[in-house]
Amino acid sequence: MRFFVSVIHDKANSGTPEEMAAIDAFNETLVAGGHWVFAGGLAGPDTATVIDGRDGPALFTDGPFVETKEFVAGFWVWEAPDLDVALKLAAAGSQACNRRLEVRPFL
């Protein structure tokens, strides 16, 4: 089953060289363990555009859909048999990137 792992932070693209190196090393263990599916860092919420096309012509709004101090700064998609495996990976991942993580299963 797949898990969506959000990296929670209050700044975008702010990894230090040490953090980036630790993340690279962690990613290699993900690949080696067969857990790697996809990952990416995201530009800050100030770059977001919200689109609402529910009532006819789409309405475009500048900014994120919700204003918070912390936001999703990046994410992984992992393949893991159950939550215990995902939580173990997340503990190592949080340490590697020095950020909090949120783990949620795909439906």
Place this chain on the structure above:
Amino acid sequence: MNAAAAVARTHREQWAWIVATLTKRFGDLDIAEEAAADAFATAVEKWPADGVPPNPGAWLTTTATRKAIDRIRREGKRDDKQRESLMLHDDTPPEPTGAIDDERLRLFFTCCHPALAPESRVALTLRMVGGLTVPEIARAFLVRETAMEQRITRAKAKIKANRIPYRVPAAEDLPVRLSGVLAVLFLVFNEGYLATGPGTDPVRRELTGEAIRLTRLIRALMPGDGEVAGLLALMLLTEARHTARVSAGGELVTLTDQDRGAWDTALIAEGHRLVRERLATGEAPGRYQVLAAINAVHTSARDVRDTDWSQIVALYDQLVRLDPSPIVALNRAVAVAELDGPDVALAAVDRLSGKLAGYHAFHATRADLLRRLGRGPEARAAYDQAITLAGNTAETAYLTRRRDQLATR
């Protein structure tokens, strides 16, 4: 034995095993719980007329299994391949004891998974392992029934969505996960022993009794674990004092003033036996074992004046090293007051004011020490703060009387 008593007894002894067996087979807590409840309802209906079956547990498991299969069919889940294959299994004969115990352990660890909120772990454990009904659990924690139902449903949905595994954790994860299970049991016990609601009895024996029953169960499942034994001993030695702890007028009676003749000698003997058993192993004790040892010293004294306070302070020193929390430091100070005097204790208590300002026992302890030092006005102010923060009706009554005694002097 009449049918009603047989149902009650089987419920008490076999509920967790039936739920665990069904969970393993169907991979779904929801189905297992509902089918087990259905089977017991059927027993209530049938046993008075048909007689109690020779093996009540097996009868209930078979009935519950049929109910579960009926429910899966009814809900049209036949497209679910995993469940389909499970349904094709024959009714498995009762498994040997080792495997059964393993099933109930899995249930414990699943209900106390760290990804669940602590209040959900408590609720789920009481429902799935303890067999309490949702209204019973809601009443126990003063929550509306619908809210409790939602809490349990949400926890079960999270387990399913995340495929939280139904297994006993691997050896390397076991100590951490077990401490979570014990924390849940201790939480249930404490809520029973010092109930926090303004409208509840000060001691809720249905909760302390359930906590002890479940701790006995986990002790039977993990007999070699020192902290499990320690927690059970701690609960027994605490429960042994319950009748002496609240006066006829509904007021808390402190350990010093309790009628020691009213203590339950059987529970004390069992608690002492467990503490001695742990001491004999020579293994380094954990938090619950040290707490149990402290209670063993208290309950060994026939008269409060015979209490070995130096041993109690030494045990608290050991506890501070294991658990350097301000609450442990506060309890240590209470023992220090008896050994070194209230002035020494007050200095230690005052150092905790930053961390414990919102904790009723901090102010109650300060109030008592200030009273003993003859500092009336300060004691009165501390009693006032303790009364504002205390949630237990018997404790509030006790603190109020103490404060008012000061006022009349």
